[in-house]
Amino acid sequence: MRSFKRHKRLTLMSKKAPKSPKPIDMARKPRGLPDKREGLIHAEQAMIERVTAVYRCWGFEGLDTGAVEFADALGKFLPDDDRPNAGVFALQDDDEQWLSLRYDLTAPLARFAAENWQTLPKPFRRYAAGPVWRNEKPGPGRFREFLQCDADTVGAGGAHVDAEMIAMAAEAMRAAGAGDGEFTVRVNTRRLLNAVLEGIGATGETARLTILRALDKLDKFGPSGVADLLGAGRMDASGDFTKGAGLSIDGVKRVLAFAEAGRATRGETLEALGTVVGTGEEASAGLAELDAITRALEAFGAPETDIVFDPSIVRGLDYYTGPVFEAVLLKQTVDDQGGVVQIGSVGGGGRYDDLVARFTGEKVPATGFSVGISRLAAAFAMAGTIGALNGPVVVLNMDRDDPSEALRLATELRNAGIRAEAYMGSSGMRPQMKYADRRGAPAVVMAGSDELAKGVVTIKDLKVGAAKAAAISSNQEYREARPGQFEAPRADLVARVRAIVEAEDE
């Protein structure tokens, strides 16, 4: 309903019948794109505010690149790259150029940084929050539009820059609502993975992928299942057989020893890794990287429990070149059907030194982290920590011919800072009370001709009323008792309603 003052054409609702008088069954939404109601919106917004406050405090500045980009500028760095046309919502502009809805906040940042590199402060440190779109098969808890909240440092190499992301990721998780022992940020580096794979001679792309997919199953199948997947293959309970990577027994041992080198502290893990990754150039570089991250994390005062080195972390995105990390929710939650749900990863990031070079040809080191706001909010919703919000105080409309009195009372409450509305429909008393209930109103206010004549208002405390009503057995008794309901002088309206609202808020 934006203004159209500048538009040339104007039309007026004609009095003839609308063009499609017959309703068609089109009141529906595409799958995986659900509507969000107030409780969830509020939880997600609060989460975004708290996470961006962390990013801002660490010195990052806001940037909003919008939803739509040229398809070639975004590229496609999505996990499903065996389906080249899937993953991205594409559309054609009126000049026939292909556009895409952004599928993450990183690809547009790379475009922006490349486009504006000359004039940006360097390094360029930005945060962003907003929806992204994936044209993938939706499922439970898996949407085609969801919110992310990212921070990135573009134009700075060095493990301490990654360590800053990692330390900030832990702080962001806490700001988002994850408490002590409810999450960890798991850190690995692509360099050590590469070193181990080189060490066992797994240099072909297919072998590498099979091994990495096997590693990614460590949480699910445990060491012996993964050993099968690294070797000849694994048969599951149903008899289905997954072909393995075909590694020798020694190869399987070395890969598993690497993946299981995680220890209680970052220092101990680093020591354990030193004994399993070999002594090649890539191994030394990877160990030096983790060592520098360890020292920087100490300087940041990052708690050992929040951040662990975990060599089994793989992560999916094609563009990572160094350290990779993911934030994992440890809490198990229970879904609608009572099934246990392990939410797992709710955020991730890493170093991507080649992404800006797609545009400029020159390598621009970059690292970043992203919180999956929608995923985290869904997890908290399942855990029951997202509650319904209180509704407004509802002033019933006792005079259908002239609603002025109800409007005045609602205005008086609002002017006193109390959330309130006059009932705007045309129904009688019972539906009006039902409406107030459904809105979660803490109280209703009534002022009919009787009350007006006496200079009073009737106020009903709906929470107290509901509690008292539960103890009443007969309808007649209910009508006589009018639980939670009382008269007050008109002059006391604000004070009496405020007392109810404040009690409700506690």
Add this chain to the structure above:
Amino acid sequence: MRSFKRHKRLTLMSKKAPKSPKPIDMARKPRGLPDKREGLIHAEQAMIERVTAVYRCWGFEGLDTGAVEFADALGKFLPDDDRPNAGVFALQDDDEQWLSLRYDLTAPLARFAAENWQTLPKPFRRYAAGPVWRNEKPGPGRFREFLQCDADTVGAGGAHVDAEMIAMAAEAMRAAGAGDGEFTVRVNTRRLLNAVLEGIGATGETARLTILRALDKLDKFGPSGVADLLGAGRMDASGDFTKGAGLSIDGVKRVLAFAEAGRATRGETLEALGTVVGTGEEASAGLAELDAITRALEAFGAPETDIVFDPSIVRGLDYYTGPVFEAVLLKQTVDDQGGVVQIGSVGGGGRYDDLVARFTGEKVPATGFSVGISRLAAAFAMAGTIGALNGPVVVLNMDRDDPSEALRLATELRNAGIRAEAYMGSSGMRPQMKYADRRGAPAVVMAGSDELAKGVVTIKDLKVGAAKAAAISSNQEYREARPGQFEAPRADLVARVRAIVEAEDE
């Protein structure tokens, strides 16, 4: 960078050269879809928060329907309906169904209300804020993605429901930052327009449109110009001739008398209108509507100066059926080139009783209001009321081999609630100082080996420094004076920096 734990396929950055080693010129954004930097983002967000706080206080609840809808569910109620395929960004889903990016927040609400009517509290009162997309020709201040912030009441008829929207619109404008005398909400009703057009026999669609377009030019051409457009036609200064509506002299007079019936107060305008709209059924209904709005506005305590009846208000959207209103910014602003810009309409709304019936076949009365957040923010930006935000305190990195000290100092400042970052690049002192300047840092902190040995830090107040430096004539004098720069005991770091940041904030 969302988590991909559940994805089947994983890829790893291979060490071979990237697939497109040659940079191509694709670091660019489609026209009309600009990137937004921090100052504007902050201004728009603050505006959305304040406006939605008003909507919430009036009892509306949040709803987020997301960006993508089925094309047939949205329909197309856009002004340019002579270009049936223009206006909307359309895309095809993988099952070949056509989807659209929402072009406003009203059409998706109608879909949602129709889809969920049985289970919603009635009336359904929702607010929403977010981006909408128009596939139109972009221009200065005219974007293809912009923010709106709406409130709507669905399922309630009656002029007092419109009056609530109108009174709330004025409050929203004030919350968004428009002060006394800087805006008005102009109100009209389609019924009176219809009555006048019927009265002069202008019942054909083409004649009606020509007349309405003429009325819409009253601000621009004045009464005599509009009289020409209503009559034979108008020739502009360049000699271009616009054909008129061909009304008789009496017809022109009656339409103009109607359009110019606006008076100082709502009551006076209502009286003046009574003498010009005739006595037909539609005229009486329109007058009764405005009379009921007047009484309700009084009950809401809405100031006369904020809300006026203005019979020249037409508004473009096809779906309005009763009262229409628009919020107008009165302040003139000056653009980059020094030209005077009349921003005009920054919000609007009205009654649209037929929109939900597209889906259900049953008439569901509805009324709503939308603030054009991007437009309003652009107006305030032009007026110079949107300033740059302060940057973080920057701790310079004095030791390229081991940045730990800088990381520790920045951490100490952040732990004390001060926005701060360690410089993360690899450049020398001068570029680091330049970086701090460009970020708008209130202060820089330095602690090299000298300072560490002495147990001190060097702090530079960049604002005081810049002021003092302006009074210094030679480079040598500058180096010796080191304006704004001082040493402080390490233990005083937080207190001394806080004092600078707080002084800067004032």
